[in-house]
Amino acid sequence: MAFERRKILLVPLDPVHDIGLKMIRRGLEQAGHQTLLLPPDLPPEEIVSIMGKEHPDHVMISRTLGYGVGEVLGRFVDLADAAGLRDKTTLVVGGMAVRPELAAELGFDAGFGPGTSVEEVVAFVEGRPYQPDLAGAKKQKKDITAGYAYDFRHGAIGNLLEKIVTDILTWDEGKISPGILRSRLRDESWDVESFRQGKVSREFSEAYAQLCDPVPQAFHRKGEVHPKTRRQTDQEIARLEDYLTKTKSRMSVSKVQHVEGQPKVFIQYGTGCPFMDIAHIKVCEAWGADGVVHFDPSWGARTEGFIGGFLTHQEDGSVITPENLSWIKAALEPSTLWQVRAHRGLNTAETVVLAGKLGADLTKINIAYGSLAAGTDPARLTVDGIEAIRMAVKYKLPFDVVTNEELAGVPAHKAFAGMLIVTALGRRLGARPILQPLFSYSPEVMIGGQMIDNYIDFNAAKIEALRSIIDAPLWPGAPIGFLTQTEDRVQSSMTTSLHAALAAALRVDAISIASSDEAYSGGPIIAASRVDTLQAVAEGFRFFGEGRIAPTSHAQRWADEMVDKIEAVLKEVAQAPSFVEALYAGLLGSKEEGAYPGRGGRGTVTEK
Amino acid sequence: MVAQGVLSRIMDALDLETFLVCSSEEEGKELAIRLMKSLGFQDVDLVFIRFGGPGARIRVRAYIYRPGQDYAWVRQIDDGEKRG
Numbered sequence: 001m002a003f004e005r006r007k008i009l010l011v012p013l014d015p016v017h018d019i020g021l022k023m024i025r026r027g028l029e030q031a032g033h034q035t036l037l038l039p040p041d042l043p044p045e046e047i048v049s050i051m052g053k054e055h056p057d058h059v060m061i062s063r064t065l066g067y068g069v070g071e072v073l074g075r076f077v078d079l080a081d082a083a084g085l086r087d088k089t090t091l092v093v094g095g096m097a098v099r100p101e102l103a104a105e106l107g108f109d110a111g112f113g114p115g116t117s118v119e120e121v122v123a124f125v126e127g128r129p130y131q132p133d134l135a136g137a138k139k140q141k142k143d144i145t146a147g148y149a150y151d152f153r154h155g156a157i158g159n160l161l162e163k164i165v166t167d168i169l170t171w172d173e174g175k176i177s178p179g180i181l182r183s184r185l186r187d188e189s190w191d192v193e194s195f196r197q198g199k200v201s202r203e204f205s206e207a208y209a210q211l212c213d214p215v216p217q218a219f220h221r222k223g224e225v226h227p228k229t230r231r232q233t234d235q236e237i238a239r240l241e242d243y244l245t246k247t248k249s250r251m252s253v254s255k256v257q258h259v260e261g262q263p264k265v266f267i268q269y270g271t272g273c274p275f276m277d278i279a280h281i282k283v284c285e286a287w288g289a290d291g292v293v294h295f296d297p298s299w300g301a302r303t304e305g306f307i308g309g310f311l312t313h314q315e316d317g318s319v320i321t322p323e324n325l326s327w328i329k330a331a332l333e334p335s336t337l338w339q340v341r342a343h344r345g346l347n348t349a350e351t352v353v354l355a356g357k358l359g360a361d362l363t364k365i366n367i368a369y370g371s372l373a374a375g376t377d378p379a380r381l382t383v384d385g386i387e388a389i390r391m392a393v394k395y396k397l398p399f400d401v402v403t404n405e406e407l408a409g410v411p412a413h414k415a416f417a418g419m420l421i422v423t424a425l426g427r428r429l430g431a432r433p434i435l436q437p438l439f440s441y442s443p444e445v446m447i448g449g450q451m452i453d454n455y456i457d458f459n460a461a462k463i464e465a466l467r468s469i470i471d472a473p474l475w476p477g478a479p480i481g482f483l484t485q486t487e488d489r490v491q492s493s494m495t496t497s498l499h500a501a502l503a504a505a506l507r508v509d510a511i512s513i514a515s516s517d518e519a520y521s522g523g524p525i526i527a528a529s530r531v532d533t534l535q536a537v538a539e540g541f542r543f544f545g546e547g548r549i550a551p552t553s554h555a556q557r558w559a560d561e562m563v564d565k566i567e568a569v570l571k572e573v574a575q576a577p578s579f580v581e582a583l584y585a586g587l588l589g590s591k592e593e594g595a596y597p598g599r600g601g602r603g604t605v606t607e608k
Numbered sequence: 609m610v611a612q613g614v615l616s617r618i619m620d621a622l623d624l625e626t627f628l629v630c631s632s633e634e635e636g637k638e639l640a641i642r643l644m645k646s647l648g649f650q651d652v653d654l655v656f657i658r659f660g661g662p663g664a665r666i667r668v669r670a671y672i673y674r675p676g677q678d679y680a681w682v683r684q685i686d687d688g689e690k691r692g
Contacts, residue, residue, distance in 0.1 A: 250631060251661035283627060286660030527627040531665045
């Protein structure tokens with residue numbers, strides 16, 4: 001089709017606002033069209049008079065203010081009609097106050113409301129359908145660990161970590177647990193393709209059942225599900241499939257990042273129902289989430305073995321079963337990173353295997369946190385954690401090393417010492433660990449006063465301290481701003497956004513964000529609340545761009561102190577009879593600090 | 609419509625925010641307005657909508673009082689003070 005140059009009269013029918021029209025003028029002129037922009041707020045009679053002289057193809061009226069808009073626009077259209085100018089000229093209205101219905105009602109040929117792009121207007125002028133720039137929103141999965149060498153930058157701490165890791169691996173030699181046996185059985189004898197075809201061997205089920213607690217045993221031998229759960233019916237599953245097909249057909253993912261290099265953004269799901277999880281995940285993908293994290297119920301971590309089935313329940317956390325995970329994986333857009341947490345319980349190693357076989361991108365492992373703040377026996381989680389790291393290497397799953405024991409009251413330097421030990425263990429075994437410091441208003445700072453003035457300095461100190469110790473990726477969480485959020489959605493979204501902006505300014509690799517329901521404990525998170533924080537984070541990224549946030553001088557002082565304290569803790573751990581004894585003795589978090597060595601799986605570690 | 613009961617205590621308008629499952633922005637708009645009308649509100653407007661794959665984040669408003677109307681909450685507060 002030959003290009004036809006159009007003449008467009010741009011009319012700000014408004015006392016002051018003509019910015020939108022100036023942007024449109026630039027777009028139209030770049031596309032080769034002729035434009036004439038009138039001064040703001042001319043009376044309708046004068047505009048119609050100019051139309052009679054200039055003979056434009058299109059007249060584009062902009063009107064921002066809503067009050068009395070109908071009356072003014074209606075008079076303009078009546079005058080244009082009366083002057084006989086409608087045959088050769090198209091009348092268009094746009095602006096914040098405009099809705100297409102209103103435009104039609106007033107006699108305009110078209111109306112553009114809030115959010116209209118310049119490209120959309122140019123397409124209208126040229127009489128062609130508008131094609132949104134889908135390529136602009138194209139996303140790729142990113143390897144968060146790419147580019148990191150895991151070199152120790154702090155020689156003395158590096159040496160201590162090397163010694164501790166050697167001691168841990170020596171201590172671990174010859175030890176076994178039911179969790180390790182299940183992970184190896186799942187690894188060797190559970191074929192994911194056969195599972196997808198509905199075939200699971202009787203031999204596997206029986207061998208697996210022998211390694212489980214009674215509830216999973218009942219499932220694998222008699223098909224009974226956990227009493228707190230129910231199976232989704234065939235009809236529900238068929239409806240989900242239908243819903244998913246329709247939703248996927250109209251999905252386009254967006255980006256929250258404004259400039260290259262801003263952190264990847266993860267949301268956490270676990271409503272209890274995988275169907276609702278999928279619905280939320282699709283919303284979050286559409287609003288720009290780069291990754292999603294599976295939250296399982298706490299009883300899952302305290303039970304030896306997994307059950308199966310497409311299961312739902314009405315408690316926090318969605319049950320890990322092969323079926324549930326498979327459905328969630330099937331629902332994800334190709335660009336979405338998927339993390340299945342393995343970090344804290346009796347199924348840590350097997351979770352990594354299951355996640356790996358079902359196509360997860362990331363997992364989560366931390367022996368210190370799981371032992372001190374999540375209820376698992378230190379010895380058990382040490383042997384299972386080592387196995388989990390080995391499986392993470394086998395299935396090429398990077399894992400974050402979370403430090404949520406800080407929320408129990410463990411000071412950051414002790415939590416970081418535990419995180420660095422697990423990171424060094426991963427480094428030795430060939431894994432790709434990711435440091436996960438908290439960005440939180442933790443008990444330590446509530447008491448110590450480090451956040452009396454601002455939330456910047458202590459969080460910045462954490463990043464600075466860790467960066468001075470090791471060259472490793474950083475993924476603050478989980479979620480950022482923990483304990484700064486209230487039930488008010490504006491406050492909650494705002495504090496999440498500011499913490500995200502801080503994370504971007506500190507150039508970390510990823511963040512986990514809350515919904516604006518973070519502080520609400522009366523029921524599950526809702527979809528609208530997820531949208532709130534994604535929108536807020538996008539605005540935070542947009543506002544700061546490549547700009548930086550300047551911490552005060554406290555940050556560097558606290559970072560230096562933190563490094564010294566981490567070194568002191570690691571010296572004590574290195575001198576302890578073993579890492580496990582160090583955990584029991586409270587060197588990485590004591591009972592006074594809210595850390596209690598867990599009892600789950602105590603006495604289940606045996607010599608081969 | 610004269611606001612009655614608790615509605616009369618709303619200073620000016622009631623906003624409803626949610627996420628609607630729908631297949632287009634147009635459908636989302638129509639559903640949002642229909643939702644408010646089904647709740648008995650007549651003076652309604654869609655304040656905000658953003659559509660993405662699964663549906664639309666909306667903020668839809670029902671004006672209880674427009675400026676210049678007879679605000680029942682003035683009388684009710686007075687009545688309450690007198691009773692007190």
